Amino acid sequence: MTSNLYSDYELEISHSNEEETGKVIRESTRFRKRFASTRDKVAIDDDKTVGAWSALSPRITCRSVDVRYGEKQAITKINLDIGRNEVISLIGPSGCGKSTFLRCLNRMNDTIPGCRVRGEIKLDDEDIYDGKLDVVPLRAKVGMVFQKPNPFPKSIFENVAYGPRIHGLASSKGEMAEIVESSLRRAGLWDEVKDYLGHPGTGLSGGQQQRLCIARTIAVNPEVILMDEPCSALDPIATSKIEQLIDELREQYTIVIVTHSMQQAARVSQRTAYFHLGKLIEVGDTADVFTKPLHRLTDDYISGRFG
């Protein structure tokens, strides 16, 4: 019986001439087969997000979030939980809705005329689209860092002190100085600027300006920091510093980062969400998404097969 088993097998796979094996193999279309065989395994479902979009103790929960700009549907039915103390990266091609989604999380879309947000977004179980909610404290809780560093045309000190002042977080000059120093320290900028606090923030280098913006964001004690391509205008050294900073800030804050650099997403985030044409296609542990994505669209995008 045993011999039957593998003599069958030998028939299936034998080559008449070993020396020819190499040549025969070269002529076959192995790549088609390789991808066909890999792809049979991937789940493809257009309407539902694949992967673990929910989290155990979420800080932000989004349910059926739709955003329209006038007639144009920007994002459709996004369900996503964002956990505490995690960095989640949103990736996808331009126009896929990832920035739109990010801007929903602190109601930045309110400022865009014709923009309508539907669905439910809760921060610590509080609906942030509740009509009675004041957006000013919301934006203090959910801070944002933009692609282009945008310090105010004021001194370094004033850049950081501005937020705490309007939110009334400091009762004395000494307290304010403390907040400014600790924010600059946490942003890894203190040692570089402590002797120049009166100099204009716009005089710093790009990377320093971006860290100044991060210091300005964390000065008002946010819970969540949204970052929209924070490193795309920076050189590799400044980028590494920001990435290191993100890793340190993770212990205190929830961070949502939009990035076009897949390597950056892989480096800084614990979870990755892939958006495609306004839909959330796949969410999962970053390591899994980059080694064995579940959805073919994710697979194509991260491995560089752009249709």
Place this chain on the structure above:
Amino acid sequence: MDRINEGHTLKRYDGELDHLHFLVLEAGGLVVHQVSEALTAFKNRDPVLAQQVVAMDSEIDRLEVQTDDEIAKIIAKRWPLSADLRLVIAVSKSVSDLERIGDEAVRIAGMVVQLFGTESSEPNSQMLRDINRIGNMALTGLRGAVEIFDIWDEAKAKRVIEIHREMEEEFQADLRRLLTYVLEDYRNIGFAISVILVIKALERIGHHARNLAEHVIFQVHGEDIRSRQPSQDGYQPKS
């Protein structure tokens, strides 16, 4: 939503992965040839052929070095991800398994030279039959493993793993049988040891062929099956 992308947007990347795949298949073809020639040399008691088997090894070593070099370049330049990353890992592991199979073939060929290079000894033909049987199993497993590296067939990969399990049983049975020959006549012992060394080399070849199949499953499936049910599928950690 239904895009079909057969290749990368960057075409040269496809070419590089393709080339990497060729290198493994080329090494695979060579190793299959080498093992089969080593077995033929044993069957025909042909020390000249055995010498040729030994000489083939340098070509496989060269291919291994070249493949490692290409892998380092691809990782540095392309940062492979997903299926591409798994391919590069599978190739990297497979080429080292192939190189070791080559080494085992050289070991068998060396034994042929040692046993049949001089006219003095008259080997026991019953013992040689054992070598043929396990040798065919090893070769079948190896051919299957190289074949599935071309077609990425998971079902066939599992078949190769099955063959390895049978081969392990055969190996144990052979050892017991050799022991009885030695017990019959202790003068057999010198020859029996040589036969054991050859059988052991063939067992290692089977084991490396099984590893190749596992690498294919890893590439296709995105999952390392080596850690799964170690006792049931007979996997033993490399010593």
